[in-house]
Amino acid sequence: MYKFLTSHMGINPQVASFVAETEAELAALFAKADEIAAVNHLKVLYAMQMARLSDSHFNDSTGYGYHDEGREVLEKIFANIFHAEAALVRPQIISGTHALAAALFGNLRPGDVLFSPVGKPYDTLESVIGIRTAPGSLAEYGIIYRQAELLENGDFDFNTINAILDEQPKMVTIQRSKGYSWRKSFAPQEIFELIKCIRSRSPHTIILVDNCYGEFVSADEPIEADLLAGSLIKNPGGGIAPGGGYIVGKKKYVEAAAERLTAPGLGSAVGPTLGLTRTFLQGLFFAPQVVSAAVKGAILTAAVFSKLGFDVNPGVSDLRSDIVQAIKLGTPENVQAFCRGIQKAAPVDSFVTPEPAPMPGYAHGVIMAGGTFVQGSSIELSADAPMREPYIVYFQGGLTAPHSQAGVVFALQELFNEGRVSL
Numbered sequence: 001m002y003k004f005l006t007s008h009m010g011i012n013p014q015v016a017s018f019v020a021e022t023e024a025e026l027a028a029l030f031a032k033a034d035e036i037a038a039v040n041h042l043k044v045l046y047a048m049q050m051a052r053l054s055d056s057h058f059n060d061s062t063g064y065g066y067h068d069e070g071r072e073v074l075e076k077i078f079a080n081i082f083h084a085e086a087a088l089v090r091p092q093i094i095s096g097t098h099a100l101a102a103a104l105f106g107n108l109r110p111g112d113v114l115f116s117p118v119g120k121p122y123d124t125l126e127s128v129i130g131i132r133t134a135p136g137s138l139a140e141y142g143i144i145y146r147q148a149e150l151l152e153n154g155d156f157d158f159n160t161i162n163a164i165l166d167e168q169p170k171m172v173t174i175q176r177s178k179g180y181s182w183r184k185s186f187a188p189q190e191i192f193e194l195i196k197c198i199r200s201r202s203p204h205t206i207i208l209v210d211n212c213y214g215e216f217v218s219a220d221e222p223i224e225a226d227l228l229a230g231s232l233i234k235n236p237g238g239g240i241a242p243g244g245g246y247i248v249g250k251k252k253y254v255e256a257a258a259e260r261l262t263a264p265g266l267g268s269a270v271g272p273t274l275g276l277t278r279t280f281l282q283g284l285f286f287a288p289q290v291v292s293a294a295v296k297g298a299i300l301t302a303a304v305f306s307k308l309g310f311d312v313n314p315g316v317s318d319l320r321s322d323i324v325q326a327i328k329l330g331t332p333e334n335v336q337a338f339c340r341g342i343q344k345a346a347p348v349d350s351f352v353t354p355e356p357a358p359m360p361g362y363a364h365g366v367i368m369a370g371g372t373f374v375q376g377s378s379i380e381l382s383a384d385a386p387m388r389e390p391y392i393v394y395f396q397g398g399l400t401a402p403h404s405q406a407g408v409v410f411a412l413q414e415l416f417n418e419g420r421v422s423l
């Protein structure tokens with residue numbers, strides 16, 4: 001692979017051998033990722049068999065989408081994978097933000113308290129909640145938001161959390177992935193510890209986990225929550241789903257989210273699959289393997305850039321709970337060079353240069369590299385960075401391990417070209 005990169009793709013031999021040597025040290029970590037992928041793949045296979053998935057389920061529905069058997073089986077499969085009573089898996093869910101918004105708006109009422117015990121949520125949730133003023137936010141509907149910061153070392157601050165739980169919040173939202181922040185991503189086991197604390201202190205609180213980027217990274221999922229939500233153009237769509245999102249969990253809470261997603265009285269009974277059922281299922285079938293490819297690229301990125309003296313999060317051999325690799329590059333020029341490299345490694349639009357731009361739902365300009373088959377898909381090789389101090393780039397994805405690894409090579413090449421790193 002590295003030979004082809006130098007002979008055909010303009011990569012400097014020094015860059016290629018630096019990455020190749022680094023990769024050779026990672027065999028044990030890659031084997032672990034393969035093992036997790038194998039378990040998760042069987043979990044998906046088993047769920048499909050248990051639901052008696054059949055050819056006839058690939059027929060589509062249009063219009064209202066009443067009695068869509070394929071949709072019902074698709075949702076049964078998702079419910080099985082997440083040990084949930086019910087699931088909504090719909091092309092009408094536009095994104096992870098939309099899935100989370102439906103779960104929140106469907107289950108909260110004026111005067112209720114929503115609590116995040118893991119610090120500030122993902123950027124796009126700020127306008128949903130109303131942390132950042134936005135028309136139609138939860139805040140405008142009279143929902144009160146409370147937040148506990150994480151401790152300096154990234155752990156939960158149980159003193160503050162317990163004090164807020166004593167207010168018996170209606171809902172708690174727990175973000176598994178770091179998103180665009182420099183903290184650790186929580187493993188399902190750590191989320192379980194937090195959930196145990198919430199249940200004992202405030203037993204009627206509805207617990208929602210933002211599972212974006214986390215699916216299939218570990219051998220288990222944070223299934224103890226009442227609701228989990230995520231995007232199909234991240235992990236569980238396997239790079240095949242052209243859009244969509246999912247919400248899984250306890251039936252009454254999933255149904256409440258559905259009433260918001262469609263309309264009160266209609267709920268989950270409507271929603272045409274528009275010919276996407278087979279595509280969603282095929283993507284789900286590949287997803288564990290695709291996620292492990294992305295994880296390998298993330299591990300390699302961490303190893304390469306930490307060797308070069310940059311701070312990386314997570315560290316090379318840290319336990320991973322999402323596919324995101326953060327690298328503190330320190331300057332806007334480094335971030336732009338890195339993103340240019342990722343763009344050059346893409347199968348689509350490899351010839352364009354990414355520039356920072358304003359994005360709906362984000363407070364800062366964001367630079368996004370990703371020549372993807374599905375617009376904005378970040379299970380595909382991509383890198384994003386909000387253009388703010390201390391200039392952290394977030395690398396994720398790659399539908400295959402060689403592609404994710406080639407991304408690292410191209411990113412390093414750009415930094416090397418400008419003399420920003422010495423090998």
Ligand SMILES: *Cc1c(COP(=O)(O)O)cnc(C)c1O
Nearest residue numbers: 095096097122177179212213231
């Ligand atoms: C991506 C992401 C979201 C939002 O998902 P979109 O599909 O981009 O709307 C929410 N939370 C986390 C942790 C994410 O990574």
